[in-house]
Amino acid sequence: MNTWSDTEIVQKSWKRCQKYGLRPTDAVYDSVMTGRRLNEIIKENETFIQHTVRILEKLAPYIRQSGHIATLVSKDGTIVHTAGDPSFEEQARTVHLQVGTNWQERRKGTNAMGVALVEQKPVRVHGAQHFYVKNRFLTCAASPVFTPRGELAGVINMSGRKERFNPLTLSLVSMVAETLQSRLLLEEAQHEHVLTVRELERTVDFTPFPLVSLDHERRIIRANQAARRLLGQDCIGKEFKEKKGFVVETISDKTRKTWRSVAVYKRERQKKERLYTFQDIAGACPRIQHVKRLAAKAAMTDYPILLLGESGTGKELLAQSIHTASPRADRPFIAVNCGALPDSLLESEWFGYERGAFTGARREGGIGKFEAAHLGTIFLDEVGDLSPRAQVALLRVLQEKVITRVGGVKSRQVDVRVVAATNKDLLREVKKGTFRTDLYYRLKGIQLSLPPLRERSDIIQLAETFLEEMDYPSARLSKEAQEKLVSHSWPGNVRELKSALVQAAFLAEGGDIRPEHLQFEWDHGDDDRTDSVPTLREVEIAAIQRSLKATGWNVSRAAELLQIGRNTLYRKMKGYQIEKL
Numbered sequence: 001m002n003t004w005s006d007t008e009i010v011q012k013s014w015k016r017c018q019k020y021g022l023r024p025t026d027a028v029y030d031s032v033m034t035g036r037r038l039n040e041i042i043k044e045n046e047t048f049i050q051h052t053v054r055i056l057e058k059l060a061p062y063i064r065q066s067g068h069i070a071t072l073v074s075k076d077g078t079i080v081h082t083a084g085d086p087s088f089e090e091q092a093r094t095v096h097l098q099v100g101t102n103w104q105e106r107r108k109g110t111n112a113m114g115v116a117l118v119e120q121k122p123v124r125v126h127g128a129q130h131f132y133v134k135n136r137f138l139t140c141a142a143s144p145v146f147t148p149r150g151e152l153a154g155v156i157n158m159s160g161r162k163e164r165f166n167p168l169t170l171s172l173v174s175m176v177a178e179t180l181q182s183r184l185l186l187e188e189a190q191h192e193h194v195l196t197v198r199e200l201e202r203t204v205d206f207t208p209f210p211l212v213s214l215d216h217e218r219r220i221i222r223a224n225q226a227a228r229r230l231l232g233q234d235c236i237g238k239e240f241k242e243k244k245g246f247v248v249e250t251i252s253d254k255t256r257k258t259w260r261s262v263a264v265y266k267r268e269r270q271k272k273e274r275l276y277t278f279q280d281i282a283g284a285c286p287r288i289q290h291v292k293r294l295a296a297k298a299a300m301t302d303y304p305i306l307l308l309g310e311s312g313t314g315k316e317l318l319a320q321s322i323h324t325a326s327p328r329a330d331r332p333f334i335a336v337n338c339g340a341l342p343d344s345l346l347e348s349e350w351f352g353y354e355r356g357a358f359t360g361a362r363r364e365g366g367i368g369k370f371e372a373a374h375l376g377t378i379f380l381d382e383v384g385d386l387s388p389r390a391q392v393a394l395l396r397v398l399q400e401k402v403i404t405r406v407g408g409v410k411s412r413q414v415d416v417r418v419v420a421a422t423n424k425d426l427l428r429e430v431k432k433g434t435f436r437t438d439l440y441y442r443l444k445g446i447q448l449s450l451p452p453l454r455e456r457s458d459i460i461q462l463a464e465t466f467l468e469e470m471d472y473p474s475a476r477l478s479k480e481a482q483e484k485l486v487s488h489s490w491p492g493n494v495r496e497l498k499s500a501l502v503q504a505a506f507l508a509e510g511g512d513i514r515p516e517h518l519q520f521e522w523d524h525g526d527d528d529r530t531d532s533v534p535t536l537r538e539v540e541i542a543a544i545q546r547s548l549k550a551t552g553w554n555v556s557r558a559a560e561l562l563q564i565g566r567n568t569l570y571r572k573m574k575g576y577q578i579e580k581l
């Protein structure tokens, strides 16, 4: 700061003082604040004072030798701390250069502390530049201090007798001010850091995925609740041992010198496109084991297989597993939904069509399901729902092993292995005359029946296996939840079980699954009134319509909501004549 600008700043200050009505020769009115009010101000400036004390301690020998005292001033002008030459302190008191006095320009006229508060820059006021005559024995230099957010925190000042003037004092107060600012900034950064860590800890505790932070020696420094449940409540500080499902990722700072790791629980999701194998069929129940054994044997033959079982018992899963275990494994597996097909589309869908076969047909013609399955396996799902016409068509292709595309004349050989499935009692349909006897025997080379879930002895193990495979690995079944699972009637079988567990694991938020987390679609409790009971048909129609409306008529998603198979839904829609308007 040069003398010229000092002079200019001082002149401006004098003008302000005159405007306030101050006169240089007047007695200065000082009220020295003490007691509670002073304590309050000191408390407000606590951090500021603590940092100043530490810095001034280092400068104490110089300040003492220079015959000055240093003062720290709050942003409202009150001196909140002093340090320096005791011999000068006494004289300083004559003008109340002491803790508790306010040195605002308005009160004490032009002075370095007051002017620095107004101008918010470093300033020197020497001897006669002071407005009040009484203060003219002083030489003072002051610098403002700002908070990390750029707000004025106060002023640091050094005052001495004018004979002890030293041009470097202004630089010194500026340096002290800068050091103070750095300390305030550092402290704020530390606070921020602590807050960020706490915020992070709270947030990660709410995620059901286990998350662990490790130091550079792979010791656990943080673990969320889900991880603590998995690794033990006392895992902090212990060495992290590789655990199945955890993937460790290393994080380093910019210098690449400091680093730590996070261990995230990531169970690889099954690839959707992959066909199921026998390994995917979970269950320790002797009945399911028996079916698996027979199916594995049957896979090696070329006999047709008929799978029987309620909806959601795993018929398609078993059909795919038979294919993948068979010599045809590297050939196509084509699934055909027999219930979903109107008679008018049957032939073109199954046998294909030649170009120009019908209006709207693709130019190049289309390949049918049987041709697509050539040398592989065709899975005829919901085969019990075939119309009489479709039954005839199927019987023919099974007998002759040739197909003719719609609009074509050429016969084509097809070599397919047939696996059919139904949730109907096919023999009863045969007896009723709704299913052809000859077709029944064609399909029933080897018959396998899948047990309904309520008759299986491994519901709990099955549920635990599914939970393990899910994205909520820490969810465990409480005793009471296990009892609820076992006593449920499982109309939707394994599909319903899976869906109920996804919902339960989600509701449990990483904790144990309790009975109230298990919600079954048809579980509405007891209602004793008989007059308002809707018929099952009404309930079904309403549920189907609601699910279709909710999913914008996406049949697959509606079926998921209803926890029934897509095929079953199609069948029900057909039966109840539910159509999109």
Ligand SMILES: Nc1ncnc2c1ncn2[C@@H]1O[C@H](COP(=O)(O)OP(=O)(O)OP(=O)(O)O)[C@@H](O)[C@H]1O
Residues within 6 Å of the ligand: 280, 281, 282, 283, 309, 310, 311, 312, 313, 314, 315, 316, 317, 318, 381, 423, 494, 495, 498, 564, 565, 566, 567, 568
């Ligand atoms: N034993 C099992 N192990 C693992 N998952 C199973 C098992 N049984 C069934 N599932 C699962 O249950 C769901 C329903 O199985 P799938 O579609 O094979 O039944 P479905 O009997 O063909 O049903 P629908 O007759 O309604 O078509 C699928 O998600 C399947 O993976």
